[in-house]
Amino acid sequence: MDIERGILFVLSGPSGVGKGTVCKALRAQKLDIQYSVSATTRTPRAGEVHGVDYFFKTKEEFQHMIENNELLEWAEYVGNFYGTPIEYVNQTLDEGRDVILEIEVQGALQVRKTFPEGVFIFLTPPSLEELRSRIVGRGTETEDLINNRMTVAREEIEMMQHYDYSVVNDEISSACSRIQSIITSEHCKVDRVTNRYKKLLGDE
Amino acid sequence: MDIERGILFVLSGPSGVGKGTVCKALRAQKLDIQYSVSATTRTPRAGEVHGVDYFFKTKEEFQHMIENNELLEWAEYVGNFYGTPIEYVNQTLDEGRDVILEIEVQGALQVRKTFPEGVFIFLTPPSLEELRSRIVGRGTETEDLINNRMTVAREEIEMMQHYDYSVVNDEISSACSRIQSIITSEHCKVDRVTNRYKKLLGDE
Numbered sequence: 410m411d412i413e414r415g416i417l418f419v420l421s422g423p424s425g426v427g428k429g430t431v432c433k434a435l436r437a438q439k440l441d442i443q444y445s446v447s448a449t450t451r452t453p454r455a456g457e458v459h460g461v462d463y464f465f466k467t468k469e470e471f472q473h474m475i476e477n478n479e480l481l482e483w484a485e486y487v488g489n490f491y492g493t494p495i496e497y498v499n500q501t502l503d504e505g506r507d508v509i510l511e512i513e514v515q516g517a518l519q520v521r522k523t524f525p526e527g528v529f530i531f532l533t534p535p536s537l538e539e540l541r542s543r544i545v546g547r548g549t550e551t552e553d554l555i556n557n558r559m560t561v562a563r564e565e566i567e568m569m570q571h572y573d574y575s576v577v578n579d580e581i582s583s584a585c586s587r588i589q590s591i592i593t594s595e596h597c598k599v600d601r602v603t604n605r606y607k608k609l610l611g612d613e
Numbered sequence: 614m615d616i617e618r619g620i621l622f623v624l625s626g627p628s629g630v631g632k633g634t635v636c637k638a639l640r641a642q643k644l645d646i647q648y649s650v651s652a653t654t655r656t657p658r659a660g661e662v663h664g665v666d667y668f669f670k671t672k673e674e675f676q677h678m679i680e681n682n683e684l685l686e687w688a689e690y691v692g693n694f695y696g697t698p699i700e701y702v703n704q705t706l707d708e709g710r711d712v713i714l715e716i717e718v719q720g721a722l723q724v725r726k727t728f729p730e731g732v733f734i735f736l737t738p739p740s741l742e743e744l745r746s747r748i749v750g751r752g753t754e755t756e757d758l759i760n761n762r763m764t765v766a767r768e769e770i771e772m773m774q775h776y777d778y779s780v781v782n783d784e785i786s787s788a789c790s791r792i793q794s795i796i797t798s799e800h801c802k803v804d805r806v807t808n809r810y811k812k813l814l815g816d817e
Contacts, residue, residue, distance in 0.1 A: 530801075531803065533806075562810070566807055566810050566811065569803055569806070569807055570803060570807055572803050573802070573803060574798065574801040574802060574803060575801055575802075575803050575806040575807070576801050586797075587797055587798070587801055589794070590793070590794035590795075590797035590798045590801075591794075591797075591798040591801060593790075593791055593794035593795075593798075594778065594791070594794045594795040594797075594798040594799075595798075597734075597778040597779055597780050597791055597794075597795060598777070598778060598779075599735065599773055599774060599776050599777055599778060599779050602737075602773070602779040603770055603773055603774055603779070606766065606770050607770065
């Protein structure tokens with residue numbers, strides 16, 4: 410068996426940036442990539458399938474997963490637990506398929522620690538780009554408004570620095586195509602390619 | 614003026630891999646990217662235009678450029694000198710445009726030293742990919758032939774390790790599209806993006 414291991418791509422960004430929408434648009438393009446399935450303790454809604462939409466767990470099972478380090482990240486949200494099972498991600502990567510994980514910033518920072526070999530993509534609000542042109546431009550905004558925006562921008566840039574890539578979500582199709590370019594180019598990185606060849610040639 | 618500096622992409626690879634063909638195909642796609650113009654001491658051929666095909670120089674002028682470190686790399690080839698003027702590359706990057714430099718491996722290794730912030734792409738012969746599947750496959754080749762190929766492959770992988778990306782030239786259109794993905798994704802790298810924002814917000 411000589412399967413090249415897949416890559417874990419973590420897609421994140423400030424709330425409201427449109428992570429879900431971009432992820433849905435990527436899914437619609439039927440790329441050869443697997444979307445991570447989360448574990449949760451909340452009750453399944455009508456039509457939700459175990460192993461497809463979520464892995465549905467009891468609180469005891471979830472607690473057990475936390476204690477055994479079986480989650481890449483987890484969080485509690487209005488009384489329910491949500492998390493990313495390591496096993497599902499590792500199995501998919503071992504099959505040679507890439508995985509995309511769409512997740513909040515706090516969760517992404519946890520994954521950065523538990524799975525540093527992942528590729529971290531920060532979806533940037535177009536407002537940050539707009540801010541840029543505003544400041545550079547004529548300045549028709551009040552000083553207070555600009556200062557507020559600059560504070561928010563600084564916080565977003567602070568978050569961004571923990572990531573590998575920053576993709577502006579100006580238009581969904583452009584954002585998707587940039588993400589696809591990142592996926593392609595990550596597979597061309599020399600470190601990944603030479604490791605594969607070296608293993609093949611028996612040098613490692 | 615708030616222009617984001619362009620990126621220098623160095624396209625190289627073993628001789629015979631098809632660098633020129635891939636570069637010509639990229640040019641035909643009219644990307645927003647500038648192709649580096651070399652300096653040479655050889656006589657212009659019919660139709661060649663100074664500043665477009667080459668910067669034509671006397672041997673004295675070329676020698677002067679070498680002594681003043683005005684070349685990213687240079688080499689002598691059948692009695693004539695060829696080199697890449699730093700000034701042209703820097704000017705184009707300062708205008709916010711990317712530059713592609715298509716060059717032999719030895720020249721690329723010189724550029725890696727003189728211009729480490731460049732992005733280095735190694736064009737990989739499909740034979741290396743083929744070799745991989747041959748070794749993995751049934752093995753209808755003689756052992757000598759496989760050993761010879763493995764020696765060549767080791768040399769090519771040795772070269773490849775000095776680069777950032779490895780792109781297999783299996784089909785010209787696929788190779789071009791991978792290179793375009795690399796160009797796009799390099800512009801999304803967080804380090805490039807945050808430096809730009811920080812400068813803007815006055816944090817640097």
